[in-house]
Amino acid sequence: xxxxxxxxxxxEAEASRxxxxxxxxxxxxxxxxxxxxxxxxxxLGDDFWQYRPAQIGDSRxxxxxxxxxxxxxxxxxxxxxxxxxxxxxWVDQGASMRFASDKSLPTKADRVRLLGLAIAIxxxxxxxxxxxxxxxxxxxxxxxxxxxxAQAWSEDSQTDYAPPEHRAMIPHARAVFISDFLGPxxxxxxxxxxxxxxxxxGVLLQVLDPSEExxxxxxxxxxxxxxxxxxxxxxxxxxxxxxxxxRLAARKDALTQLCRATGWQMGLHHTGxxxxxxxxxxxxxxxxxxx
Numbered sequence: 001x002x003x004x005x006x007x008x009x010x011x012e013a014e015a016s017r018x019x020x021x022x023x024x025x026x027x028x029x030x031x032x033x034x035x036x037x038x039x040x041x042x043x044l045g046d047d048f049w050q051y052r053p054a055q056i057g058d059s060r061x062x063x064x065x066x067x068x069x070x071x072x073x074x075x076x077x078x079x080x081x082x083x084x085x086x087x088x089x090w091v092d093q094g095a096s097m098r099f100a101s102d103k104s105l106p107t108k109a110d111r112v113r114l115l116g117l118a119i120a121i122x123x124x125x126x127x128x129x130x131x132x133x134x135x136x137x138x139x140x141x142x143x144x145x146x147x148x149x150a151q152a153w154s155e156d157s158q159t160d161y162a163p164p165e166h167r168a169m170i171p172h173a174r175a176v177f178i179s180d181f182l183g184p185x186x187x188x189x190x191x192x193x194x195x196x197x198x199x200x201x202g203v204l205l206q207v208l209d210p211s212e213e214x215x216x217x218x219x220x221x222x223x224x225x226x227x228x229x230x231x232x233x234x235x236x237x238x239x240x241x242x243x244x245x246x247r248l249a250a251r252k253d254a255l256t257q258l259c260r261a262t263g264w265q266m267g268l269h270h271t272g273x274x275x276x277x278x279x280x281x282x283x284x285x286x287x288x289x290x291x
Contacts, residue, residue, distance in 0.1 A: 094179075096180060101210065108180055111269075133175065185254055188255070
C-alpha cells in the first residue's frame with residue numbers, strides 16, 4: 001500500500017512539472033520566432049518562396065516572365081525547400097545536472113530541459129522531425145511529439161553522469177547534445193565518433209553554472225557530488241582553484257577538438273545568462289549546418 005502511495009505521489013509530482021515546462025518552452029520558442037524567418041530556404045518543393053535576379057547558368061525555363069516584364073531585369077521564381085530532416089536530441093538527465101550554486105539560478109537540469117524542449121518546438125514548427133537519440137522515441141512531427149519529449153525529460157537519472165546515447169543513429173540526420181559534459185570524456189567521444197561514421201552532424205552545447213567557471217571557494221569546504229557518490233573535504237579550497245581551472249580549460253579544449261574532428265559545432269552557455277541567447281545560437285547553428 002505504501003509503495004502504491006509513493007508511486008502515485010511521484011506520478012502526480014512529475015505530472016505537475018510538465019505543464020509549466022511546456023509553457024516556458026513555448027514562450028521561449030516564441031521569443032526566437034519573433035522577427036525570424038524560420039528554417040525556410042530555396043530548393044525542391046511546390047510552394048513559392050521568393051524572386052531573385054537571374055544568374056549565369058540559370059535555365060531559361062526557371063525565369064518568371066510575368067515578374068521580369070515589370071522591368072529590364074530577369075527574375076527567377078524560387079520554391080521553398082520542403083524535405084523534412086530528422087533531428088535527434090539528447091539532454092543530460094544525470095544527477096550532476098541538478099546543481100545550482102545559488103537559489104536565484106536555475107539548475108543545469110532545468111536549463112537544458114528548457115532549451116531542449118524549446119529547440120524541439122522551433123524545429124517542429126519549421127516542418128522538421130524531432131526525437132530522442134536511441135530507440136525510445138524515433139523522430140516524428142507534431143505537437144504530440146513535443147508532449148512525449150517533455151514527458152521523457154521529466155525523469156531524473158540516478159547516476160552522477162549520464163552518457164550520451166549513441167544507438168540507432170539515423171544516417172545523415174542532425175543531432176543536438178546538451179549537457180555539462182563534465183563526466184567521462186570517452187563516452188562523448190564514442191557517441192560523436194559513431195555519429196560521424198553514419199554521416200550525422202550536429203551541435204554540442206555545454207551548460208555550466210557560473211561557479212563552475214569561477215571556482216569562488218576558499219577555506220574549509222566540502223565538495224560532494226549531487227548523487228552522493230563522491231565527497232572531498234579540504235581546509236584550503238583556494239589552493240585547488242588553479243588546478244581546477246586548468247582541468248576545466250583542458251576539458252573544453254578536448255571537446256572543441258572532438259567537435260572539429262567529427263564535423264560538429266560546439267557552444268557554451270551559463271545558467272546565469274539568458275536562455276533566449278542560447279536557444280537562438282542553437283537554432284542558427286543547426287540551420288547553418290544544413291545549408
